[in-house]
Amino acid sequence: MEEQKVLTGKAQWLVFKRLMRYLVPHKKMVFLALGLLALTVLGDVLGPMLIKTFIDDYLTPGTFPTGPVAGLALGYLFIQVSNVIISYFQLLKFQEAALKIIQQMRIDVFTKVQNLGMRYFDKTPAGSIVSRVTNDTEAIKEMFVSVLIGFIQSAFLIVGVYIAMFFLNVQLALMTLVLLPLLFGIMYLYRKYSSVFYQDLRERLGQLNAKLSESIQGMGMIQAFGQEQRLQDEFNEINDKHWLAGRRNIKLDGLLLRPAIDIVYAFALILLLSYFGITSFSSTVEVGVIYAFVTYVDRFFEPIGQVMQRLSIFQQAIVAASRVFALLDEEDLAPRQENGLGTIGSGKIEFRNVTFSYDGRNDVLKNISFTAEPGQTVALVGHTGSGKSSIINLLMRFYEFTNGDILIDGKSVKSYSARELRSKMGLVLQDPFLFYGTIDSNIRLHNRSMTDRDVRSAAEFVQADRFIEALPAAYGQAVTERGSTFSSGQRQLVAFARTMATDPKILVLDEATANIDTETEVAIQTSLEKMRRGRTTIAIAHRLSTIQDAELILVLHHGEIVERGTHQQLLLKRGLYHKMYLLQNGIVE
Amino acid sequence: MRVFLELGWFFKERKKQYGIGVLMLLAVAFLGVLPPRIIGFVVDEISRGSLTPGFLMKWLGLLGAAAAAMYVLRYAWRQMIFGSSVLLARNLRKQLFDHLTRMSPAFYQKRRVGDLMAHATNDLQAVQQTAGPGVLTLVDSFATGGFVIAAMALTINWKLTLIVLLPMPLMAFLTNYYGKLLHERFHKAQESFSGLNDKTQESISGMKVIKTFGQEQEDIEDFQRLSGKVVEENIRVARVDSLFDPTISAIIGICYFLTIGFGSYFVTRGDMTIGDLVAFTAYLGLLVWPMLAFGWLFNIVERGRASYDRIRSLLAEPVDIDDREKALDERPEGNIVVSIEKFGFPEDERAALRDVHFMLKRGETLGIAGKTGSGKSAILRLLLREFEGYDGEITFGSVPIQDYKKQRLREAIGYVPQDHFLFSTTIAGNIAFAKPDAAMEEVVQAAKLAHIHEDILNFADGYNTVVGERGVSLSGGQKQRISIARALMMQPELLILDDSLSAVDAKTEEAILASLKQTRTGETTIITSHRLSAIQHAHQILVMHEGSIAEIGTHEALLERKGRYYEMYQLQQLEALVEQGGEA
Numbered sequence A: 001m002e003e004q005k006v007l008t009g010k011a012q013w014l015v016f017k018r019l020m021r022y023l024v025p026h027k028k029m030v031f032l033a034l035g036l037l038a039l040t041v042l043g044d045v046l047g048p049m050l051i052k053t054f055i056d057d058y059l060t061p062g063t064f065p066t067g068p069v070a071g072l073a074l075g076y077l078f079i080q081v082s083n084v085i086i087s088y089f090q091l092l093k094f095q096e097a098a099l100k101i102i103q104q105m106r107i108d109v110f111t112k113v114q115n116l117g118m119r120y121f122d123k124t125p126a127g128s129i130v131s132r133v134t135n136d137t138e139a140i141k142e143m144f145v146s147v148l149i150g151f152i153q154s155a156f157l158i159v160g161v162y163i164a165m166f167f168l169n170v171q172l173a174l175m176t177l178v179l180l181p182l183l184f185g186i187m188y189l190y191r192k193y194s195s196v197f198y199q200d201l202r203e204r205l206g207q208l209n210a211k212l213s214e215s216i217q218g219m220g221m222i223q224a225f226g227q228e229q230r231l232q233d234e235f236n237e238i239n240d241k242h243w244l245a246g247r248r249n250i251k252l253d254g255l256l257l258r259p260a261i262d263i264v265y266a267f268a269l270i271l272l273l274s275y276f277g278i279t280s281f282s283s284t285v286e287v288g289v290i291y292a293f294v295t296y297v298d299r300f301f302e303p304i305g306q307v308m309q310r311l312s313i314f315q316q317a318i319v320a321a322s323r324v325f326a327l328l329d330e331e332d333l334a335p336r337q338e339n340g341l342g343t344i345g346s347g348k349i350e351f352r353n354v355t356f357s358y359d360g361r362n363d364v365l366k367n368i369s370f371t372a373e374p375g376q377t378v379a380l381v382g383h384t385g386s387g388k389s390s391i392i393n394l395l396m397r398f399y400e401f402t403n404g405d406i407l408i409d410g411k412s413v414k415s416y417s418a419r420e421l422r423s424k425m426g427l428v429l430q431d432p433f434l435f436y437g438t439i440d441s442n443i444r445l446h447n448r449s450m451t452d453r454d455v456r457s458a459a460e461f462v463q464a465d466r467f468i469e470a471l472p473a474a475y476g477q478a479v480t481e482r483g484s485t486f487s488s489g490q491r492q493l494v495a496f497a498r499t500m501a502t503d504p505k506i507l508v509l510d511e512a513t514a515n516i517d518t519e520t521e522v523a524i525q526t527s528l529e530k531m532r533r534g535r536t537t538i539a540i541a542h543r544l545s546t547i548q549d550a551e552l553i554l555v556l557h558h559g560e561i562v563e564r565g566t567h568q569q570l571l572l573k574r575g576l577y578h579k580m581y582l583l584q585n586g587i588v589e
Numbered sequence B: 001m002r003v004f005l006e007l008g009w010f011f012k013e014r015k016k017q018y019g020i021g022v023l024m025l026l027a028v029a030f031l032g033v034l035p036p037r038i039i040g041f042v043v044d045e046i047s048r049g050s051l052t053p054g055f056l057m058k059w060l061g062l063l064g065a066a067a068a069a070m071y072v073l074r075y076a077w078r079q080m081i082f083g084s085s086v087l088l089a090r091n092l093r094k095q096l097f098d099h100l101t102r103m104s105p106a107f108y109q110k111r112r113v114g115d116l117m118a119h120a121t122n123d124l125q126a127v128q129q130t131a132g133p134g135v136l137t138l139v140d141s142f143a144t145g146g147f148v149i150a151a152m153a154l155t156i157n158w159k160l161t162l163i164v165l166l167p168m169p170l171m172a173f174l175t176n177y178y179g180k181l182l183h184e185r186f187h188k189a190q191e192s193f194s195g196l197n198d199k200t201q202e203s204i205s206g207m208k209v210i211k212t213f214g215q216e217q218e219d220i221e222d223f224q225r226l227s228g229k230v231v232e233e234n235i236r237v238a239r240v241d242s243l244f245d246p247t248i249s250a251i252i253g254i255c256y257f258l259t260i261g262f263g264s265y266f267v268t269r270g271d272m273t274i275g276d277l278v279a280f281t282a283y284l285g286l287l288v289w290p291m292l293a294f295g296w297l298f299n300i301v302e303r304g305r306a307s308y309d310r311i312r313s314l315l316a317e318p319v320d321i322d323d324r325e326k327a328l329d330e331r332p333e334g335n336i337v338v339s340i341e342k343f344g345f346p347e348d349e350r351a352a353l354r355d356v357h358f359m360l361k362r363g364e365t366l367g368i369a370g371k372t373g374s375g376k377s378a379i380l381r382l383l384l385r386e387f388e389g390y391d392g393e394i395t396f397g398s399v400p401i402q403d404y405k406k407q408r409l410r411e412a413i414g415y416v417p418q419d420h421f422l423f424s425t426t427i428a429g430n431i432a433f434a435k436p437d438a439a440m441e442e443v444v445q446a447a448k449l450a451h452i453h454e455d456i457l458n459f460a461d462g463y464n465t466v467v468g469e470r471g472v473s474l475s476g477g478q479k480q481r482i483s484i485a486r487a488l489m490m491q492p493e494l495l496i497l498d499d500s501l502s503a504v505d506a507k508t509e510e511a512i513l514a515s516l517k518q519t520r521t522g523e524t525t526i527i528t529s530h531r532l533s534a535i536q537h538a539h540q541i542l543v544m545h546e547g548s549i550a551e552i553g554t555h556e557a558l559l560e561r562k563g564r565y566y567e568m569y570q571l572q573q574l575e576a577l578v579e580q581g582g583e584a
Helices: A009-021 A024-059 A066-114 A118-123 A126-168 A170-176 A179-217 A219-224 A228-256 A258-282 A287-309 A311-328 A388-395 A418-424 A439-444 A452-461 A465-469 A488-501 A518-532 A567-573 A576-584 B002-006 B008-013 B015-031 B034-048 B053-102 B105-110 B113-156 B158-165 B168-205 B207-212 B216-241 B244-269 B274-315 B376-383 B406-412 B427-431 B440-449 B453-458 B476-488 B506-519 B555-561 B564-579
Strands: A349-357 A363-372 A377-382 A403-408 A425-428 A506-510 A536-540 A552-557 A560-565 B336-343 B353-360 B365-369 B391-396 B413-416 B494-498 B524-529 B540-545 B548-553
Touching: A009 A311, A024 A066, A024 A126, A024 A287, A024 B244, A024 B274, A066 A126, A066 A311, A066 B168, A066 B216, A066 B244, A118 B207, A126 A170, A126 A287, A126 A311, A126 B168, A170 A258, A179 A219, A179 A228, A179 A258, A179 A287, A179 A311, A179 B053, A179 B113, A219 A228, A219 B053, A219 B105, A228 A258, A228 B053, A258 A287, A258 B034, A258 B053, A287 A311, A287 B034, A287 B274, A349 A388, A363 A377, A363 A388, A363 A403, A363 A536, A363 A552, A363 A560, A377 A388, A388 A506, A388 A536, A418 A425, A425 A488, A425 B207, A439 A452, A439 A488, A452 A465, A452 A488, A452 A518, A465 A488, A488 A518, A506 A518, A552 A567, A552 A576, A560 A567, A560 A576, A567 A576, A576 B564, B002 B008, B002 B113, B002 B274, B008 B015, B015 B053, B015 B113, B034 B053, B034 B113, B034 B274, B053 B113, B053 B274, B113 B158, B113 B274, B158 B244, B158 B274, B168 B207, B168 B216, B168 B244, B168 B274, B207 B216, B244 B274, B336 B376, B353 B376, B353 B540, B353 B548, B365 B376, B376 B494, B376 B524, B406 B413, B413 B476, B427 B440, B427 B476, B440 B453, B440 B476, B440 B506, B476 B494, B476 B506, B540 B555, B540 B564, B548 B555, B548 B564, B555 B564
Parallel strands: A377 A536, A377 A552, A425 A506, A506 A536, B365 B524, B365 B540, B413 B494, B494 B524
Antiparallel strands: A349 A363, A349 A403, A552 A560, B336 B353, B336 B391, B540 B548
């Protein structure tokens, strides 16, 4: 349950105004829908008028000339039929507009998310970002569809009905104006109390669910410490409070919602009948006019109750919108590239005095300098938290750095265009992430220019073709969420193929052999060797055996390079690398 | 409609409220018939020009009185019926919670949190809907509909009533048909929405891959496509959804047309008056709601039944670990003897433990070493009576643990689990979890023993700092130490540390072990650990391997054996060296 922010009236108004700005691009459709709405209201108002004419001019005197009566009947039917058709399209257009608006908002939020830096993803749970993109926007849609449209409809209807009433009888219409402040008064009171009571109910429900979910998760502890009774008591207390809040809302609804609207309706009827009754004492009253007024008043009350009941949706939508806007205004953006025209040729990588910190306080990299010549492999080893991954994060431009520089072919990594960088550098992650789709779509990704042949040869290159072709649907084999039907080794092979398909100049391997089953390990090792050939490679490796042939091995500890050299050189040093080597081979001295 | 029978026990329990509430509903339905009739009478008098002030006052007075009575009755039945429905939800929720606290870990292993939560939220909501609005629509659609039709037929003209009601079943039929169409389309719309949800989730989880391949733009396009599909599916829904209102108004329009047409005929024939005609049209307006309510009723009842079934089957889950008859009501103490031939976790064919026999003397410390899955935790969980159904016996003070009351057995055991779970309350509240009324000094004392006191003082609100999702985030080591303090608060006869020093650095580990040794002289302690330093001072060490005891003895004896324990020890020495950067 997410915490509900309490917004001030002014903040709510600002959020609402910003929401309304989303209507602008769809103003044509919105105006069309409003026009149709006006037409339906016109029909709603004209219908009783025709019946009124019929009652007064023909029914009361008891004469039925065929022509005019048939005309009225046809007119009435025409209005009914066209109203049905128009109101159908009007309802549809409004919903369409709302859906399009929400789609735009979703795309905006999603685009924003794509442009955020990894730092934002570190501090924000994925679930809450997903919530912003989908659930919150859905709440806003509800507001557009059920509150806003209902509201506009009521407003139009009230105006239309009043115009008709004024047309029929100015005096009585003026008198019925007294209904407006009454209704608005009830609405105001209801909104005032329901925003408090309803909010309270929601908060209690939130507490209730939080307590329940926590208790279920911590049930082992509760039972181990024999606290079942106490937790039951605590839960009951919250449950009771929620119940009381529920009852309070029922009372409020009973006092101010339908029953209250209905009593105002009865009051309106009394007002009408008294007026006509008293008028009839001194002059004649046309029955048709009474009929029309009674019908109008009835129409008029119909939508008001609905709108009031939906006010809470409005409140929730504003809160949801404020969360969506907060994400849209987020400033933790991905590092920017200078969009230079330079291209990466030989793939020489140089770190020059790079110092870096995630939080601005604790340096995770301290003065890192090294050079990977074109085609060479540089391996990074060290304990968890030693800074290996940070080096890769900076090289891949996942995080912005300010101290020192990273050069590729002698030029700062920041100077290349994002496109150049992404197309020339290939990263293979420890946890090979597969997308929902097929094997083919996972190798190709969204690259449309890639032919089937390219996909196949990439798979062959990393020797993934054997297991892929053994699948029932081969390259068309479905990949479920996160590729859970494949072994981690198979997933890694697909990830290799995906990287090779782009034929990068620089290869970055983030513990690519960490979680591999023994079956595929051999295949993976040979593919890795092939992949590295002719490419500058930066590799993090848990298993030292996989990087023994690296031209340079950097041993990191607490963000510093403490040892560097080739495998043989480092072993001779009998330092940290040597100990790690012994540990991994299970050799006890 | 069977759900109303199934909920019969509740209606009986609240028969006064439901009885009075339903009577009130009937009264409201009856009073609702009055206004159109009154309009009719007054119109007749006006059209004849024979209206007198007395007549007008009388009928308008009645109208006013009826309206006032309806307001009171409408308010009151809501309290009676809706009030009862929230009470039902509250009571069921309480029953569910109480039941959940009695379920064993085996139950929680097979049920997911989200699933259990759904019972307490959505399902309860649906049942509440049945007992509240469900009852309302049932009574109202029949009562209001019946009264209005009766009033039309009996007080005005039964022939006109028959003619005019002809299109009404068409409305019920059409709305029902739309409902079915809508259901299917809505289902698809929900699917496309959850597809969008999955897509978003996937993009965020795979953000690194997307960035690596520079596919942000392409991914946005993909999202665009999917969100377009959501729009498409929802427009399909809107196409049906938008049919409801026009259809209803079309049919009402036809009814009005028939009323005016045939009504005029009857009026000119003198079978009815103009006032009757006006009243009749007003009645027509009152019929719309019961027709719609009838459609909703099926919906509410259908959902309510499915939900109530789910709740009942959850409540019917048997409590699998309970006290025996005549269970001992005393806190166990003394030697612990474990003698297990074979044990497997439920729904797992493999044996988690096989031939585990050992004795632990009161006051001594037992260390258990072994890899993940070697059976360390399984032993502890059996001791805690979290699982049953093994061949063999565990005795505590020469009495099988099943013979103690569950509550008393657990009182004697201070358990610090591997996955330290803290509740979202203050630190003091977490430490005093088993003893909520403990004095502050006691809490501080336990915190000092667990060497977390200094850390706590460094937090902004000290012991009153709130932890958990919305509170301060603690490091793994801090959480572990708070869990230890929590267990120490009970002054347990048996303290169990289940790999609960793993995130604590070597020095603190040593200090904690030393203070435990000092304060817990007469009581028993079991420590399991990956890291041998935590158990090397134990009186007895078990080395577990694939569910069996591979080696047993003291640290020195085990080292001398040069077996598994020795190997583990040597490698850990080296590992410690690497962690420290190679310099010993």
